[in-house]
Amino acid sequence: MGRIVRAKWGKVVLMSAITTDMVEEARRIHGTNPPATAAVGRALTGLALYSMVFKESAVRKIVMQFMADGPIGEITVETNMKGHFRAYVRNPNPEYELKGEKLPVGDVVGTGNLYVYKHLEEGIYQSVVPLISGEIAEDIAYFVYKSEQIPSAFALGVLVDEYGRVKAAGGLWAYLEPGATEDEIKMLEERFQHLGSVSKLVDAGLDNLALLNTISRSYTVVDEMEVEYRCWCSRESVEEALVSLAASERENLLKEEKVEVRCRYCGKTYTFTRDEIRQLFLET
Ligand SMILES: [Zn+2]
Incomplete structure (x- = not known):
């Protein structure tokens, strides 16, 4: 189980995420190689932090979709706003070249767009921004800036062991509420610049509060949320998808045993047996 903690420090909203279990589960399900694990893990962690803003709102679901031209192709991460997260990655084993110690996340993601869909009762709100670097943290920060006009700083990190398993994953996000002073903005920028690798801090044993302490020691905790990788698919949701297929695709399905x-x-x-498919299509 992972955790997000939200705190306030003057006009700064500060959040920390520990997502090691969630990201390892994503790796186990999709069999991602290290840079893909890092890319998916950062996206999941970024979404977990971002979704905290809408915790008790009318938003039912948030989808972040990174559509880019790199070898990874597409990353989609989703939350049902109940602390459950899931991910899809088109190519879990993109080719890559190691340049130093850092995993080449930007290289495997490439350039493209970040689409964000917020599902509400009355409809779906879509935003799109170009990817800044494909490194995920900057891309989400740019999206938040463009869509909400909020300047913010993200640090997202995933550390893998020699077998490619997730050793540590986590993140920090700080944004300024209206009325923040220049001093607060400057201090925040400086502290994020000197933060170092957030995944190494998690690996060293820092918990949510200790992570927050790396930015400020005078915050007040507002609330927290447990987060985990848990899919919410069901036979009903698959039936709905089958029913929504085009007539030609339906016909093809009916040819199958x-x-x-x-x-x-x-x-x-x-x-589904052929009879079950036939029954399903008859009903709709
Ligand atoms: Zn599922």
Whole structure:
């Protein structure tokens, strides 16, 4: 189980995330190689931090979709706003070249766009921004700046061990509320610049509060949320997807003895016999 903690420090809203278990579960499900693990893990952690803002709002679901031209192709991360997160990655094993110690996340993601969908009862709100670097943290910060006009700083990190498993993952996010002073903005920028690697801090044993302490020691905790990788697919949601297929695709399905649908977020397989498919299409 991971955790997000939200705190306030003057006009600064400060949040920390520990997401090691969530990111390791994503790696286990998708079999990602190290740079893909880091990319997906940063996206999941960034979404976990961002979604905290909408915790008790009318938002039912948030989707962040990184559509880019790098070898990874696409990363989609989603939350149902109940502390459950899931991810999809088109190519979990992108080719890469190590340049120094840092995993080349920007290289495997490439250039493209970040689409963010907020699902509410009355409809879906979509925003799109170009990717700044493909390093994920900067990209989400730019999205927040463009869509909410909020200057903020993100630090997102994933550390993998020699077997490619996730050793530590976490993040920090700080943003300024209206009325923040120039001094507060400057101090925040400086502290993020001197932060170092957030995944190494998590690996060294820092918990949520200790992570917050790296930015400020005079904050007040506002609230917290447990986060985990847990898919919310069901036979009903797969049936809905089948029913929404075009007529030609429906016809193709009816030619099959049985149809297997694999959830792209968790790998669970749902099997339908031809009779079940026929019945389903008759009802709709
Ligand atoms: Zn699923």
